[in-house]
Amino acid sequence: MSINPEQLRYSKEHEWLSAPEAGVATVGITSHAADALGDVVFVQLPEVGATVSAGETCGELESTKSVSDLYSPVSGEVTEVNQDVVDDPSLVNSAPFEGGWLFKVRESAEGADLLTAAEYDAFIAG
Amino acid sequence: MSESPSQPAQRRTALDALHRTLGATMTDFAGWDMPLRYASEREEHQAVRTRAGLFDLSHMGEITVTGPQAGEVLDYALVGHLSALAVGRARYTMICAADGGIVDDLIVYRLGDQEFMVVANASNAQVVLDAVTGRAARFDAAVRDDRDAYALLAVQGPESPGILKSLTDADLDGLKYYAGLPGTVAGVPALIARTGYTGEDGFELFVAPADAERLWQALTGAGADKGLVPCGLSCRDTLRLEAGMPLYGHELTTALTPFDAGLGRVVKFDKPGDFVGREALTAAAEKAAATPPRKLVGLVAQGRRVPRAGYPVTDASGAVVGEVTSGAPSPTLGVPIAMAYVDAALAAPGSAGVAVDIRGAQEPHEVVALPFYKRER
Numbered sequence: 480m481s482i483n484p485e486q487l488r489y490s491k492e493h494e495w496l497s498a499p500e501a502g503v504a505t506v507g508i509t510s511h512a513a514d515a516l517g518d519v520v521f522v523q524l525p526e527v528g529a530t531v532s533a534g535e536t537c538g539e540l541e542s543t544k545s546v547s548d549l550y551s552p553v554s555g556e557v558t559e560v561n562q563d564v565v566d567d568p569s570l571v572n573s574a575p576f577e578g579g580w581l582f583k584v585r586e587s588a589e590g591a592d593l594l595t596a597a598e599y600d601a602f603i604a605g
Numbered sequence: 606m607s608e609s610p611s612q613p614a615q616r617r618t619a620l621d622a623l624h625r626t627l628g629a630t631m632t633d634f635a636g637w638d639m640p641l642r643y644a645s646e647r648e649e650h651q652a653v654r655t656r657a658g659l660f661d662l663s664h665m666g667e668i669t670v671t672g673p674q675a676g677e678v679l680d681y682a683l684v685g686h687l688s689a690l691a692v693g694r695a696r697y698t699m700i701c702a703a704d705g706g707i708v709d710d711l712i713v714y715r716l717g718d719q720e721f722m723v724v725a726n727a728s729n730a731q732v733v734l735d736a737v738t739g740r741a742a743r744f745d746a747a748v749r750d751d752r753d754a755y756a757l758l759a760v761q762g763p764e765s766p767g768i769l770k771s772l773t774d775a776d777l778d779g780l781k782y783y784a785g786l787p788g789t790v791a792g793v794p795a796l797i798a799r800t801g802y803t804g805e806d807g808f809e810l811f812v813a814p815a816d817a818e819r820l821w822q823a824l825t826g827a828g829a830d831k832g833l834v835p836c837g838l839s840c841r842d843t844l845r846l847e848a849g850m851p852l853y854g855h856e857l858t859t860a861l862t863p864f865d866a867g868l869g870r871v872v873k874f875d876k877p878g879d880f881v882g883r884e885a886l887t888a889a890a891e892k893a894a895a896t897p898p899r900k901l902v903g904l905v906a907q908g909r910r911v912p913r914a915g916y917p918v919t920d921a922s923g924a925v926v927g928e929v930t931s932g933a934p935s936p937t938l939g940v941p942i943a944m945a946y947v948d949a950a951l952a953a954p955g956s957a958g959v960a961v962d963i964r965g966a967q968e969p970h971e972v973v974a975l976p977f978y979k980r981e982r
Contacts, residue, residue: 517630517641517642517645517646517839518645518646518647520647520909520911520934521909521910521911521934523910539910541909541910541911541934541941542934543646543647543839543843543933543934544641544839544842544933545913546910546911546913546964572645
């Protein structure tokens with residue numbers, strides 16, 4: 480009964496990471512995180528070509544009540560950012576696992592402590 | 606999980622179960638478990654601006670003062686001239702410490718010749734109750750803690766008069782802004798007040814907690830075809846920010862006098878008798894006139910990052926010239942806005958070079974006059 484897709488892996492900072500396709504994985508934030516933030520009004524994403532490091536901040540999300548750092552769950556080079564979500568940040572709320580994805584990374588190394596969907600379910604139920 | 610013994614249990618309003626049924630996201634506010642939002646806070650905000658919104662504000666603290674000298678008590682305890690208030694009218698006022706610092710901002714309703722209701726912020730209700738009680742000691746009047754005697758529901762927005770009219774025979778057309786009258790709404794005895802904290806027309810309904818759910822359901826039903834939605838504290842904050850209304854703990858603190866906050870007009874020096882803070886406030890008024898303190902201004906972000914409470918305001922050289930007290934993305938303006946105390950030299954609308962230090966980056970902001978939003982009448 481999880482709303483957290485089985486095929487993704489999750490960070491304790493509430494990012495999700497897809498299984499890489501041809502070495503490139505997609506990053507977003509979970510619906511749990513989006514619900515906690517409330518209406519997201521601005522996303523600042525890393526630049527294409529930038530290098531991100533697992534567990535380190537690489538952007539920020541502004542919502543009505545607060546600003547939150549975006550942590551990369553993976554190390555590597557950013558190959559693409561989601562321009563749709565930059566133009567319409569509400570996609571993070573309406574479709575966090577789909578149209579609200581944030582950026583894609585050519586992986587060099589994953590974060591050491593990523594969780595499975597079941598583990599993340601337990602973590603947020605915590 | 607066990608609760609720490611030093612942590613008092615959260616207080617819940619009479620509508621708590623209803624909020625959970627409606628799927629509200631709850632938040633702690635001054636020890637109360639309150640609805641933060643039901644769905645999208647931006648949609649709730651727009652509903653209040655264009656249609657109507659329904660709020661549970663039962664955390665607000667009611668204090669009743671009765672007796673032959675009830676008016677004199679409030680003249681002495683508060684900075685306003687409340688004994689001059691007509692029965693059925695309300696007034697925005699403040700209670701100050703002897704040093705002139707703002708203890709709380711209040712709305713006082715005169716319910717009768719010898720009866721007033723003081724409404725304090727939830728976070729300050731106990732302090733206000735204690736202060737008014739202490740200051741009333743030598744008067745012929747009684748101070749009563751009525752925090753548990755009332756639930757408070759607010760209907761705010763341009764459709765609110767129509768919605769309320771369908772549920773009451775009370776003369777709403779004759780009820781002016783900042784007035785209140787006893788009546789019956791949906792069969793429930795209520796104090797109907799034309800007050801609010803949103804910048805829109807609207808009403809606040811003080812009722813017995815046992816009647817709160819019945820009233821909520823009746824308002825929800827009457828508002829259904831007018832676009833009324835339940836609204837949480839998140840949109841209440843952006844609504845009041847757009848309307849330039851101060852929030853205690855942000856724009857108002859014990860470290861500031863009403864003159865520092867640009868609200869010196871609430872201090873009535875010409876009222877009869879002494880009042881707590883008179884000497885300090887007289888000095889504060891003179892000082893404010895001679896050497897203008899930092900001024901409360903509006904800031905409109907030129908970028909998309911949001912100035913938040915506590916962020917430094919800087920000038921073109923990067924020097925700190927003020928501090929943000931409240932900030933949020935404005936649903937109505939579509940850009941981030943803030944209120945900030947800024948040095949008088951840079952407080953004029955359009956002052957050049959003003960920026961907010963948003964986590965290390967100087968983000969340019971335009972200084973504007975408050976409020977950001979004013980409804981058409």
